[in-house]
Every structure is written in C-alpha cells, then in structure tokens.
Amino acid sequence: MEEAIVTQNLTKKFKDLVAVDHVNIDVKRGGIFGLLGPNGAGKTTLIRMLCTLLAPTEGTAKVAGYDIIKQDGKVREHIGLVSEKMIMYDRLTAVENLKLFGKLYNLPKDTLEKRTYKLLKLVHMEKWAKSQIGTYSTGMKQRINIIRALLSVPDVLFMDEPTLGLDPQSTTEIREFIKRINIENETSIILTTHMMVEADMLCDRVGIIDRGKIVALDTPRSLKRIIGGEDVASVDIEIPNLTNEMLEALRDQPTIVSVVRENETHLLIRAKGEDAFDDIIDTIRSRNGRIAFVKSLEPSLEDVFLHITGREMRAEVSSKVKSFQGGGRHGPPALSRRVR
C-alpha cells in the first residue's frame, strides 16, 4: 500500500448544490494532510465520504487500499474518525466509552484494557477515567474523543477540526499529541482546519478547498510563498493617540495596500514592497503618533485563500448566500480575527 488515500473524481451533490466537485487528491502513507477552507467549502462532506458515512454521487476513492464503495466494510476496519461533533456519551465514564467502542472493534479484553490505560495515560486523563464525560471540560472531552478513535490503532485517522473551540493550552497539547501518534504509530492523518498555524505546524501537505473544488495543493511553506513572494507585510499596530489625520496619511501612502481600523487605537495594515515597514512607522511617528504595540503578522490562511480565489474566506453555507466579492482589499474579515 503506497498511498493512504487516493480519490478519483470524487463528487457529492445535494440536489442542486455540488458540495464536493471532482476532487482528485492523494495522501502519502504516514503523512499528515491538511484540508483547509471556509465553512461550507466541502471539507466535512469530503471526509464523510472517505469514512464511508456518505455515498459519493460520482467517482470513488481508495482508503487504506480499499474502495470506499465496494469494500466499505474493509475501509471501516482500517480507519478512525475524530469528528467535529464529539463521539461520546455523557452519562458514561471515559473507560465505559472506550470499552463500548473497543468492543465494536472486536478488541480482546486484555488488549482493550491495556490500550485504554495506555491511551488515558498518554493524554494525562487517568485520574478522570472513572468520571462521567458530562463532568468534563471541552478540552478533556476532546482528549477522550481523540483516544477513542485511536483504540483500534487505525491506519488512517480522519480529524475534523480537532482543536476547534479549545483553550490555548489544550490546543497545544492536542497538536503535540497528533504529531506524536503520527510518528509513533505511523498513522496517516487527514485533518481539516481553519488555522494556518495549525496546518503549518502539523501538515506536510495542504489542500485548499473552495466551493467543493481543490484550488491549491502543496506544502504549507510553498503555499505561503505564493503570497510572501510579493513582499506583503501585515502589521498589527496599536497607537493610543490615533487621529483621523494619521489614518488618512497612512491610506495615502502608495506602499500601503489597506488600513483597517479595528477599534479606537488599533490598526491592521497591509503594505507592499521593501520599504513597507519604514513607511508605516515614519508616517505615524512624523505625526507624533505613539506606537504602543506592533506585531508583524504571518500570511494567514485567509491571505492565501484570498490570493488564490480572489474572495474572502467567510462562512458560505451555500451558493445562495452572496458574499460581497472583492471586499477583501479593504481588510480581513471578522473570521480572521478570531482564528489568528
């Protein structure tokens, strides 16, 4: 088995809406593949098809060497799923939850017990093993949710937004954990995320999906270079004595692409060219502006997405919702603030 996943024109239509449109990707065995895109882009639909939870309208795919349509039973034996909605029962304890799923995977009693203990220890949850899930925090729940998918030692692990809604500490721990299981178990991992940082840190390859189509497929570094190559600088800057005059002056600078006023004292500036930083600082200082805080921002997923599609990355539930196209030049949308 060379590839963990190979898709052939994989397509899913819901009535008139084409959720996944002739997708052709392949995921190397032992790799971590990131699927990036806005809400409604088709990430979850794609993953659900690969997990045999949804039947494709057209095309097919091989997961762990088995056809998802003809050999769906075989596929299930080799995969694990960490879905966005946690697969756990609140009134059962962690051990009971793990027991149920272990039994569904036909694990022998002693193997199940050994793995349960080992996995709980790995995520530092031994102490809570016999507490009902309902009493856990979101971060604790997600740890159990992940080790539940690992019980059967799957060859391919699907993770849909594994760090969504977690606090920073849990997020870091879960990311480290994902990396570790990839290396130790040689598990191929496919994860969806909004976060460039996450893709950057974890994935060796990233596919950007928009309106059901794969629009870019490369390593995170190469993807970022698409924008970085144009010398774009993004700056988050705080000026306690910010005035309208200062704002106008900034906007008049030829090197500055966009200025967004986040609040009374906060600006998000994007500029182009070698002198970009100098221009920004000079313009503010020459008008007696005090710079309390400045941070250079990495090109974000939104930036890459914007660059490739020419549209902002925002929640497009269906094609019925018309986002204001081309609005991206006026600054990043609210979503990017949240995920950054």
Place this chain on the structure above:
Amino acid sequence: MGAGDTLRHSLWIAWKDLLDLWRNRMAMVMLILMPLFMMVMVGYIFPTESALENADVGLANEDDGPLGIAFAQNLTYVSEESGLMSLKDSSGFDDIKQRIRDGELAGGVIIPSNFSSNLESGTQAVVEIVSDQSNPQISLLLQGILTEVIEQMGTWRAIANVSVQLGVNSSEALAIVKPYTVETRGIVPGNPSYFDFVAPGIMAMTVMMSVMTGLPHAISYEKEFGTLDGMMVAPIGRLSIILGKTIAQTSRGLIQGLIVLGLAVAIFGVTIQGNLFLLLFLLILGVFSFVGLGILITSVARDEQTATMAMMTLMFPMMFLSGVFFPIQQMPVFMQYIAWSLPLTYATSALRKVMILGADVQSISTELIILITFGIVLLAVAVPIFKKAMKK
C-alpha cells in the same frame, strides 16, 4: 461478519443505551410513573356500575291510592339496602326537570295518578323514569337500575297475586310467573371486570409505545448529536445498530409492561390465567411486529422532532382502534377493517386470551402467524431503506 458478531455488537450497543438510561434519574422516574399514571387513569375514569353510588333520584308519587304508597315504600327500601340511589321527595315532573337542570338530581321516578286504579282494575300500571339527556352514560346506568328494580318489584307482586289466586306456594308461583331463568357460567373461574379486559391491552400498548417512540428518538438523537457516526464508521453491521437500539428500547418497554402487570395484579385484582413466559414472549413478538415501522419512520424523518411527531400521529389512532379500550366488535364496520389491519389488535387479542382465558400457543396460533408476518414484511421494507438513508 457472522450472526454472532452482529448479536454481540448489538448487545454492547444495548448495554450502552440502558446504562445511559439508568444514569438518567429523571428518565428513570418517568419510566416508572408513566405506567402508573396509565393504570390509575384507566382503572378509575371509565364508568362502571359500581361507580354509581347514592345517586340523587327524585321520587314523585302522584297517586294517592294505597298501592302507589306501597310501591314508593318498597322502592325506598330497595334503594337504601343497595346504596345505589338516594331517593328525594318531589312534587312531579316539572319539579324533577328543574332539579335535574340545577344539578341536584341525576334522574327521577314518577308514580302516575292512575297507578292504583289501573292495578285494581286489572290493567298494567306505568312507572315513569325521568332521565338526564345531558349525561347519557349516567342516565343509561340509572335507567338500567331503575328498570331492574321496578321489574323485580313487579315480579314480587305477581308472585303474591298468583299464589293467592291459585293457592300455590311462592316457588311454584315463581315458576309460573317466570318460567325461564338465566345462569352465566364463565370458562375460567372468577368474574372478570372491565379492568381484566383492558389490562392486557394496556400492557401491549405500553410496551409498543415505548419502543415506537423510543426507537426513532434514540436513533435520530444520536444522528443529530453526531454520535451515530461513531457506530457507523466502526466495522459493524448496520443491522447491529438497529438491533442494539431495539433491544434497549424493548427492555425499557418490558420493564414498563411488567410494572403495568404488577399494578394490575396488586391493586386491581387482575388474575393471570395463562403462562407468564408466553405473556412475555407475546410482548416481544408484538414489538417485533412493530419495529419495522419505527425504523422506517426514523429513516424517512430528517430530525428527531419530525420523527417524534410522525410517531405520535400514528400512535394515537392505533391506541384507540386496536381494541385496547373498546371491543372492536362495537365499532362501525369500516373502522373494524382498519382495526384488523393493525398489528396491535392481534397482540392485544392474543394477550387477552392468554391472560384472561389461559389460552395456550395453539389457540393463539392465528395471531402469532399474523404478528410474525407483519414483522417480517415491515422489516424487509424498512431495513434497506434505513441503510440507504444513513448514507445520504
């Protein structure tokens, strides 16, 4: 995937569902309260003869002859002895009418002015019964009781007349006046009440309602919360999921059914004539005959709310049409056709035969065959649809 695996997986799923239910205190309380309410409700709200106690009945004696007074005295004596009625003096029809309207009386008896004279001249004497048409059930009961009492008093009088005129003793006179008499003999000991009639039906209904509402709820709920995906991506048969859920819901229903049975025996004095295991088997078979419908609805309904609503819409007619509360034979003919096309009808009928009449497997074989057929046909339709719907 062998049958052993399917069964083992389904038992683990059932274990999970029951453990979840057991830890849900509120649901557990409801689980016990529901059959309790049901039994108390059915046991006490339906009108029975004994429900009529000391009903206020107006008595107007318009006859001033001795026979009218004697009749009135006799009637008063019988009323007091039986405790069924409490007679109130009244001046006549208009007075009774007014007092029924005011809600003081439940009915009335009028001895007309020609009562004595008619009797003395050898003509039949009429006694009028005034009924309250706004309350047909009570007035029907009252009419029955009054008719019977007056009839009985007529018989006494006839016996007295005959024995005097022909010079025979009273038992000979009785044979002349009433040559025929009726004796009722049941096929099992005891005298079943309405409750004996209704208890098997309630049991069948409780178990099936439990499964029918529980199954769509259990599956749709997990579908909405995404936990169903966990089972769907596991290498288990789709049948295991349905079977596991059904086992859990059936166990829940059987617990409720047994509570109904326990209450029926302990509080309402129902006696079980047949085999208890046959009873349990019938309840499970009843569930089997139904479960396809539950699966079908789960597959078709988009979410939990729709599923529950669809289930309720189907449950209500079934409850009242399948002879649980009213005998099917009393229904209009076209309703009987509907009743005979519902599996619950056969489950109720078979349960009733086993519980009250002590029937064995042979005497309920028709019902058994029909229930099994229902189950197989419904499942044959539902399971493929379920499998397809889960992948949409």
